[in-house]
Amino acid sequence: MVTDIVRADREIVDALAAFGSATVHEALGRIGYAGAGIRPIQHDVAISGSAITVQVAPGDNLMVHAAIEQSQEGDVIVVVPTTDSPFGFIGELMATQMQVRGVRGYVTSGGVRDTAELRRMGFAVWTAHVAAQGAVKDTAGSVNVPVVLGGVIVNPGDIVVADDDGVTIVPRARAAEALAASQSRAQREARNRARYEAGEISMDINQLRGVLDDLGVVYVPQEEYERGGR
Known part of the structure; x- marks a missing residue:
């Protein structure tokens, strides 16, 4: 359990949400995209936040409970089981804890449940599975160590950018670079959009x-x- 992790500058973290996962992925040289297997349970939601990383045993959410205690306002909890694990690791009650603490969303290569309730309460989730079967609390794991999400290494404090297109991870050390590159790409796309609208x-x-x-x-x-x- 690693505590007191270093996070990127909050203004940079917040600003990246406006550009979205696809633009940030392209702007950084097509890196960081966690793949098409991790999808949102909601529509028209875009977030960015600092990663609290969690490694869990299959079907066991003990360390997710521990990670919530380490989270703070502006974070995104990223949970990776050691093997493919289509269990509902969290539902409405755990999401309520996260939401009260200011956690902006939950990203996992495992599963979630209570999806209707999560949408109603406005808690954003990206997941590989939706499953009614819940988890146990028997096995130790790790919090705030590097994990691999959809083939992408996520370090604690990295920036999670997530929207309808999926999830992109920005290394914390490249936060300022990612924002500048995303701004430049967005400006270029705006110029091209105007030309397309003119008939080119x-x-x-x-x-x-x-x-x-x-x-x-x-x-x-x-x-x-x-x-x-x-």
Whole structure:
């Protein structure tokens, strides 16, 4: 159990939520995305927060209870079972504790239950499984040590950016870089959006014709194609 973890600057952590998981993932060079297997139980919710990491035994949520005690306002609790574990590690009551402490969300490669209640109370969750079967409290694990979520290493204090597109992890040491890169990407996309709205297309804006040429793609009229002129 590691206590008093170092977190990134709060203003930077908060600002990343506005850009979303996809933009942050792209802006950092396509790193940090925890994969399509970890999905939101709600819609139209975007958060960012500092990671409290939890390693648990399959079907055992003892260390999640311990992690709640270590959490503070602005955190996201990230729970990774040692093997695939489709159990409801948390439900409404544990989420209530987290919400009261200011925890912004819960991310897991395990499972959750009471999803209707979690949505009603506005507690955000991203999970690999939804399962009615609950967990026991018999086995020790770890809190605030590195874990691997969907192939991504998550260290305590890293930044979790999560929305409808999934979860992206930003290394704490790269927080300022991630924000600057995300701002730059968003500005570029805004300029391109204006050009698309004016009638331009991505083939020209992104200079993709040369890419097709280099790959040997040729344009053939349909009549010629049907005559076997391909």
